[in-house]
Amino acid sequence: MPELPEVETVRRGLAPFMEKARIDRVTLNRPDLRFPFPEGFAEALQGRRIDALGRRAKYLLIHVEGGSTVIAHLGMSGSFRIEAEASETPGEFHHPRSKDATHDHVVFDLTGEAGPVRIIYNDPRRFGFMHLWSDHLLDDYPAFQGLGPEPTGNLLSADYLASRFKTRKQPLKGALLDQKIIAGLGNIYVCEAMHRAGLSPETPVGALVDAAGRPKAGLIRLSDDIRAVIAEAIEAGGSSLRDHIQTDGSLGYFQHRFRVYDREGQSCPTPGCAGTVGRIVQAGRSTFFCSQCQT
DNA sequence: ACATAGACCTGTTGGC
């Protein structure tokens, strides 16, 4: 499911309710998601305050008083929703767009400045997970080892990409999905960025770098387009396909701005291009692109 | 080192 913009949208939605709130109770409705919950997970959190919410790549970080952090990944289908206590019936929690509770796996009961609030993690496919990790050892968390730069900051540049690409022949699509090269991109935004930059997903990445190791024009465009598409998607509240809804139940709307993703057979939106969006499979995953203007 | 295929799990969609 969620790529960086969706996780960032979730973080921003949860922060006003979770930051500075006290965790009264954590309820696990099953012993595991993709992985078992850590031993003593609920007990370690109950009674503590939440300091802040953060994010690294597609991981949501819940920094808890006392120096520990919940590392949560939403997998393909995970979502959080917020339910406020009904004023007329204390102890009951409601939300106008409540989902089927079948896949409500974790419930956080909190008390914040505005009163009690319930945060629910729902995940039909259970590819998500939650781990507990010491704050000061976060860089040692296995999935964070060797993680590439965030596409939201200045660390992602054409020069950086050239340095990573120059010796490789891997198709561009696969390289951009590699979290060790860039953190947080997934299938949607990789397809969208390659289309914006006019680059074929099958290009061997080394071909985007000149003999002196400098990025060619296409790679410079790509670096800019990755940053732009991610920034625009965050601003739009992410993309809502099947599972991603914002924590208040509303939908992100970046899916309306897709140029190629999930648009097989439609005409290419590039001005002056007469091509049609096609679909190929690379490493088992769909790539949407226009073979006319992506070369 | 690198590339692909398979595994994990449930739900939805589209073709017949």
Next chain:
DNA sequence: TGCCAACAGGTCTATG
């Protein structure tokens, strides 16, 4: 309408 295959926003592992 029903059935079934294909596919879905992600990673991790095994296998060439």
